[in-house]
Amino acid sequence: MSSRVTMGLAGLLLLGAVFFGYWGLVLSRQPEPPASVQVPPPTVIAQATNSAEDQTRQPVVVLTRDVPPFVALSAADLRLEKLRTAPAGSLSDINQALGRKPWRQLNAGTWLNEQSFDSGGALARMIRSNERALAVAVDEVIGAAGQLSPGDYVDVLLFLRQDTSNPQQSAQIAVPxxxxxxxxxxxxxxxxxxxxxxxxxxxxxxKQDQRRIAARTVVLAVPEQLLSRMMLATQVGVLRLAVRSSEEQRLAQYWAGTKSASGHLDVANSNLFQFTQLALSGAPRSQVAQPNGAPRAAVEVIRGNQITQQSP
Structure with a gap:
């Protein structure tokens, strides 16, 4: 009996040895952990991204501080900025601006082009060579209820009251x-x-829009040949500014020296009524009918500042 117990215990020990031996073998064959992937630090990634973006960006010369007029630009006033889209005509090299003198105040952050060094102020750079900038006093009625904006086109209407020097009141387009x-x-x-x-x-x-609505002056681009007429119109009668439609696409060329510009001037002159002192060429004389029905020219009589038409 004891031998059988002994053999059973021996068998159990053998089975336990086999089991634990197999378990140890399985544990010893577990897969090795995967090799760690080295991730570059964020600074390296940012540098690579910036390098790729720099290849698509374009350099633009920008002011680092406010620059007064007539002072030569130094290297401390300039820097290069990389922009996705460079403004048309902008300078791309600091040497293009170094030592040059702007003719007007330039603020920090301004990108430079050749016009930055042109003479003249803001108004001088807004008009053509055959135009003059003329300020006109307005109020809420004259200035289209405060709704005028730069870039609009207006007809200048003139109203003349009846008085001793003007026997008949009239309203007309003085300058279109x-x-x-x-x-x-x-x-x-x-x-x-x-x-x-x-x-x-x-x-x-x-704040600027609020000041625009309450503005008391408007600056107009007046063709040089109509400047005297416009000045007289502001002095002799009551003005109104009539805004023209934005659908008129050819207004920018109305007085721009095209072939039709002289025709516009003739039409403006012929439309003057009881306002001959503003016409560049004398207004057509009125005609008086003769007994036989044929028209007979009237005689223009000038007494001081009064102009009358009398039949011969």
């Missing part, structure tokens, strides 16, 4: 198709399509 350059302090665009005034914050824009 005038471009509005500025309303109060708000300026429009220069001839190269850029804003004449520096960029403003949203709060500053809101």
């Amino acid at each position: 198709a005038m471009r509005v350059l500025a309303v109060g302090e708000q300026l429009g665009l220069t001839n190269d399509g850029e804003p004449a005034s520096p960029a403003l914050s949203n709060e500053e824009k809101l």
Whole structure:
């Protein structure tokens, strides 16, 4: 009996040895952990991204601080910025601006082009060579209820009251198709399509719009040949500014020296009524019918500042 117990115990021990031996073999064959992937630090990733972006960006010369007029630019005033889209005509090399003198105040952050060094202020850069900028006093009625904006086109209407020097009251278009350059302090665009005034914050824009509505002056681009007429119109009668439709696409060429410009001037002259002192060429004389029905020219009689038409 004891031998059988002994053999049973021996068998159990053998089975336990086999089991634990197999278990140890399985544990010894577990897969090795995968090799760790080395991730580059964030700074390396950022440098690689910036390098890729730099290849698609374009350099633009920008001012680092406010620059007064007539002072040569130094290296401390300039820096290169990489932009996705470079403004048209902008300088791309600091050497292009180094030592040059702007003719007007330039603010920090302004990107430079050749117009940055042209002479003249904002208004001078908003008109053509055959135009003059003329300020006109307005109120809420004259200025289209305060809704005028730079870039609008207006007809200048003139009303003449009846008095001793003007026997018949009249209303007429003194000068048509005038471009509005500025309303109060708000300026429009220069001839190269850029804003004449520096960029403003949203709060500053809101304040500027409020001042525009209450503005008491409007600056118009007046053709040189109509400047005297416009000046006289502001002195002899009551003005109104009639806004023209934005659908008139050819207004920009109305007085721009095209072949039709002289025709527009003739039409403006012929439309003058009881306002001969403003016509560039004398207004056509009125005609008086003769007994036989044929028209007979009247004689223009001038007494001091009075002009009358009398039959011969």
